[in-house]
Amino acid sequence: MDRRRGPSVRLKLTLSYAGFIMLAGALLLAVVWVYLLRYVPEVIYLPPVAEAPDQASGRFAPDRPPELFVPNQSDLLRAFAPKAGLALAFLLVLGLLGGWVLAGRMLAPLTRITHATRLAGNGSLSHRIRLEGREDEFRELADAFDAMLAQLEAHVSEQQRFAANASHELRTPLAITQTLLDAARQNSGTGELVDRLHLVNTRAIALTEALLLLSRAGQRSFTREPVDLSLAAEEATETLLPLAENRGLTIETTGDLTPALGSHALLLQMTTNLVHNAIVHNLPEQGAVWIRTSVHAETAVLTVENTGAKLSPHVVSTLVEPFQRSTERVRTDHSGVGLGLAIVKSIAEAHDGTLVLTPRDGGGLRATVRLPAARSGG
Missing domain, CATH: 1.10.287 (Helix Hairpins)
Structure with missing residues (x-):
């Protein structure tokens, strides 16, 4: 959208500061003027001159010096107006100069943010503002x-x-x-x-x-509905049971009703990927897989554990990246395409949940998915 160039924010702030100072100065001078007018009448009425006899000549002379001057409002205006004009001119210059400096200092952080925005728009995402100073x-x-x-x-x-x-x-x-x-x-x-x-x-x-x-x-293009994770775990176990039996693994599934809110197809795929991952990355023989579902407060929890080789925390942290297969894990012909845990993480995040992977002390992996629980009654 083409827009005409307007005055800068710094100029607007400068004029605002100067205008405020001018207004404050004018109000102060007005108060002073009103205060002076209160004690200075428009016309000065002098009392009659009382004559007293002169000691030397014996004649009567006035008892008030002839050079005495008492100003009225007209005299006060002639003396006050030029000084007030000079004061307002000084305040105008001070407001413009001071406002320009203060506006520049106030807008300096905004200038840095604008510069960083332009760098980001040009593709430089590594730049950081790192604004120092107190919190504001x-x-x-x-x-x-x-x-x-x-x-x-x-x-x-x-x-x-x-x-x-x-x-x-x-x-x-x-x-x-x-x-x-x-x-x-x-x-x-x-x-x-x-x-x-x-x-x-x-x-x-x-x-x-x-x-x-x-x-x-x-x-996140799916319809959300109540889904029982315990039933999804049982369905995934039943589907993958032949694969586990061929590898000599045992699967144990425990848990009560665990209602979550989301897509049944996606949550079933998530559970199936976790169970499949636990089966194919297990011990060569006499391995085990444990699947547990539970509800804590307003969170539905699905935990899948499996025996296997010991994994370091660094290796575990990379398993959710697409196409990452750890060299410390057992490889088989059923190891998949390297997207199993990445899909689990994506599905969990799409349901406003989390996936946490931790190595087991005795070897293997523990995968914990936490999802928002569906409220009772729908």
Whole structure:
């Protein structure tokens, strides 16, 4: 939108300061003038001159000196008006100069914020205002702007890493598919190659569906309704029970009615991802998975624990990033596409909840999801 250039805020503040000082000075001079008029009449009436005899000549002479002068209001106005004009002129100059300096000092933080905004608009998100001084409105605005820049920088960095990793993950199966197709053209026996090609395409499809689900959760385009997390945990356990039995794992599910508010499909996918992650990243044999649901105050809690290798806090902190697979965790053919916990985190945040990952003392991982509980009665 094109707008005409108007006077600067500094000029407006300067004129405001000068105008206020002029008004205050005029009021003060008016008070002084009214005060003087109270004691100075318009016309001076002098009493009759009392004559007294002169000691030397014996004649009568006035008892008041002839040079005595008593001013009236006209005399006061002639003497007061020029001085008042000079005082107002001095106040005007002082108000303009002082107002310009004070306005500049007051607007200095705003100038720094504007400069940082322009840098951010040009793509420099690493710049921070870091306004010093005591807490005031400008300091609060600068701190809020710095926090916003930090969040934007982290979000952009995350998106850049996501795009790079996604490109790499998508490029790999496509390159393998192209290689297999080239080999199939030269060989008559293509049965084994077709099977391998089928696995590669299945993995690419799973990756695409995971990306779409992650995007859907991030957009929050779903209808919220009461969802029982305990039922979702039971359904996910029933679905993945054959996979756990093939790996020799035991699954234990406990918990009462745990109503949360959100999308049934997304919360079921979140629970399934947590259980699947706990199964595939477990001990080679005699492992276990524990699933618990509970309600605390106004929070619905879902906890999934599993045995496994010991994990460091640093490794655990990176598991929610897309396509991050820890080298300390057991890799299997069912390890997924590297988006399981990233999808869980995205779904939890889309439901105004949180995902907390902590390493277990005996090895393995503990994943805790906290969501707003649905109120009784809907």
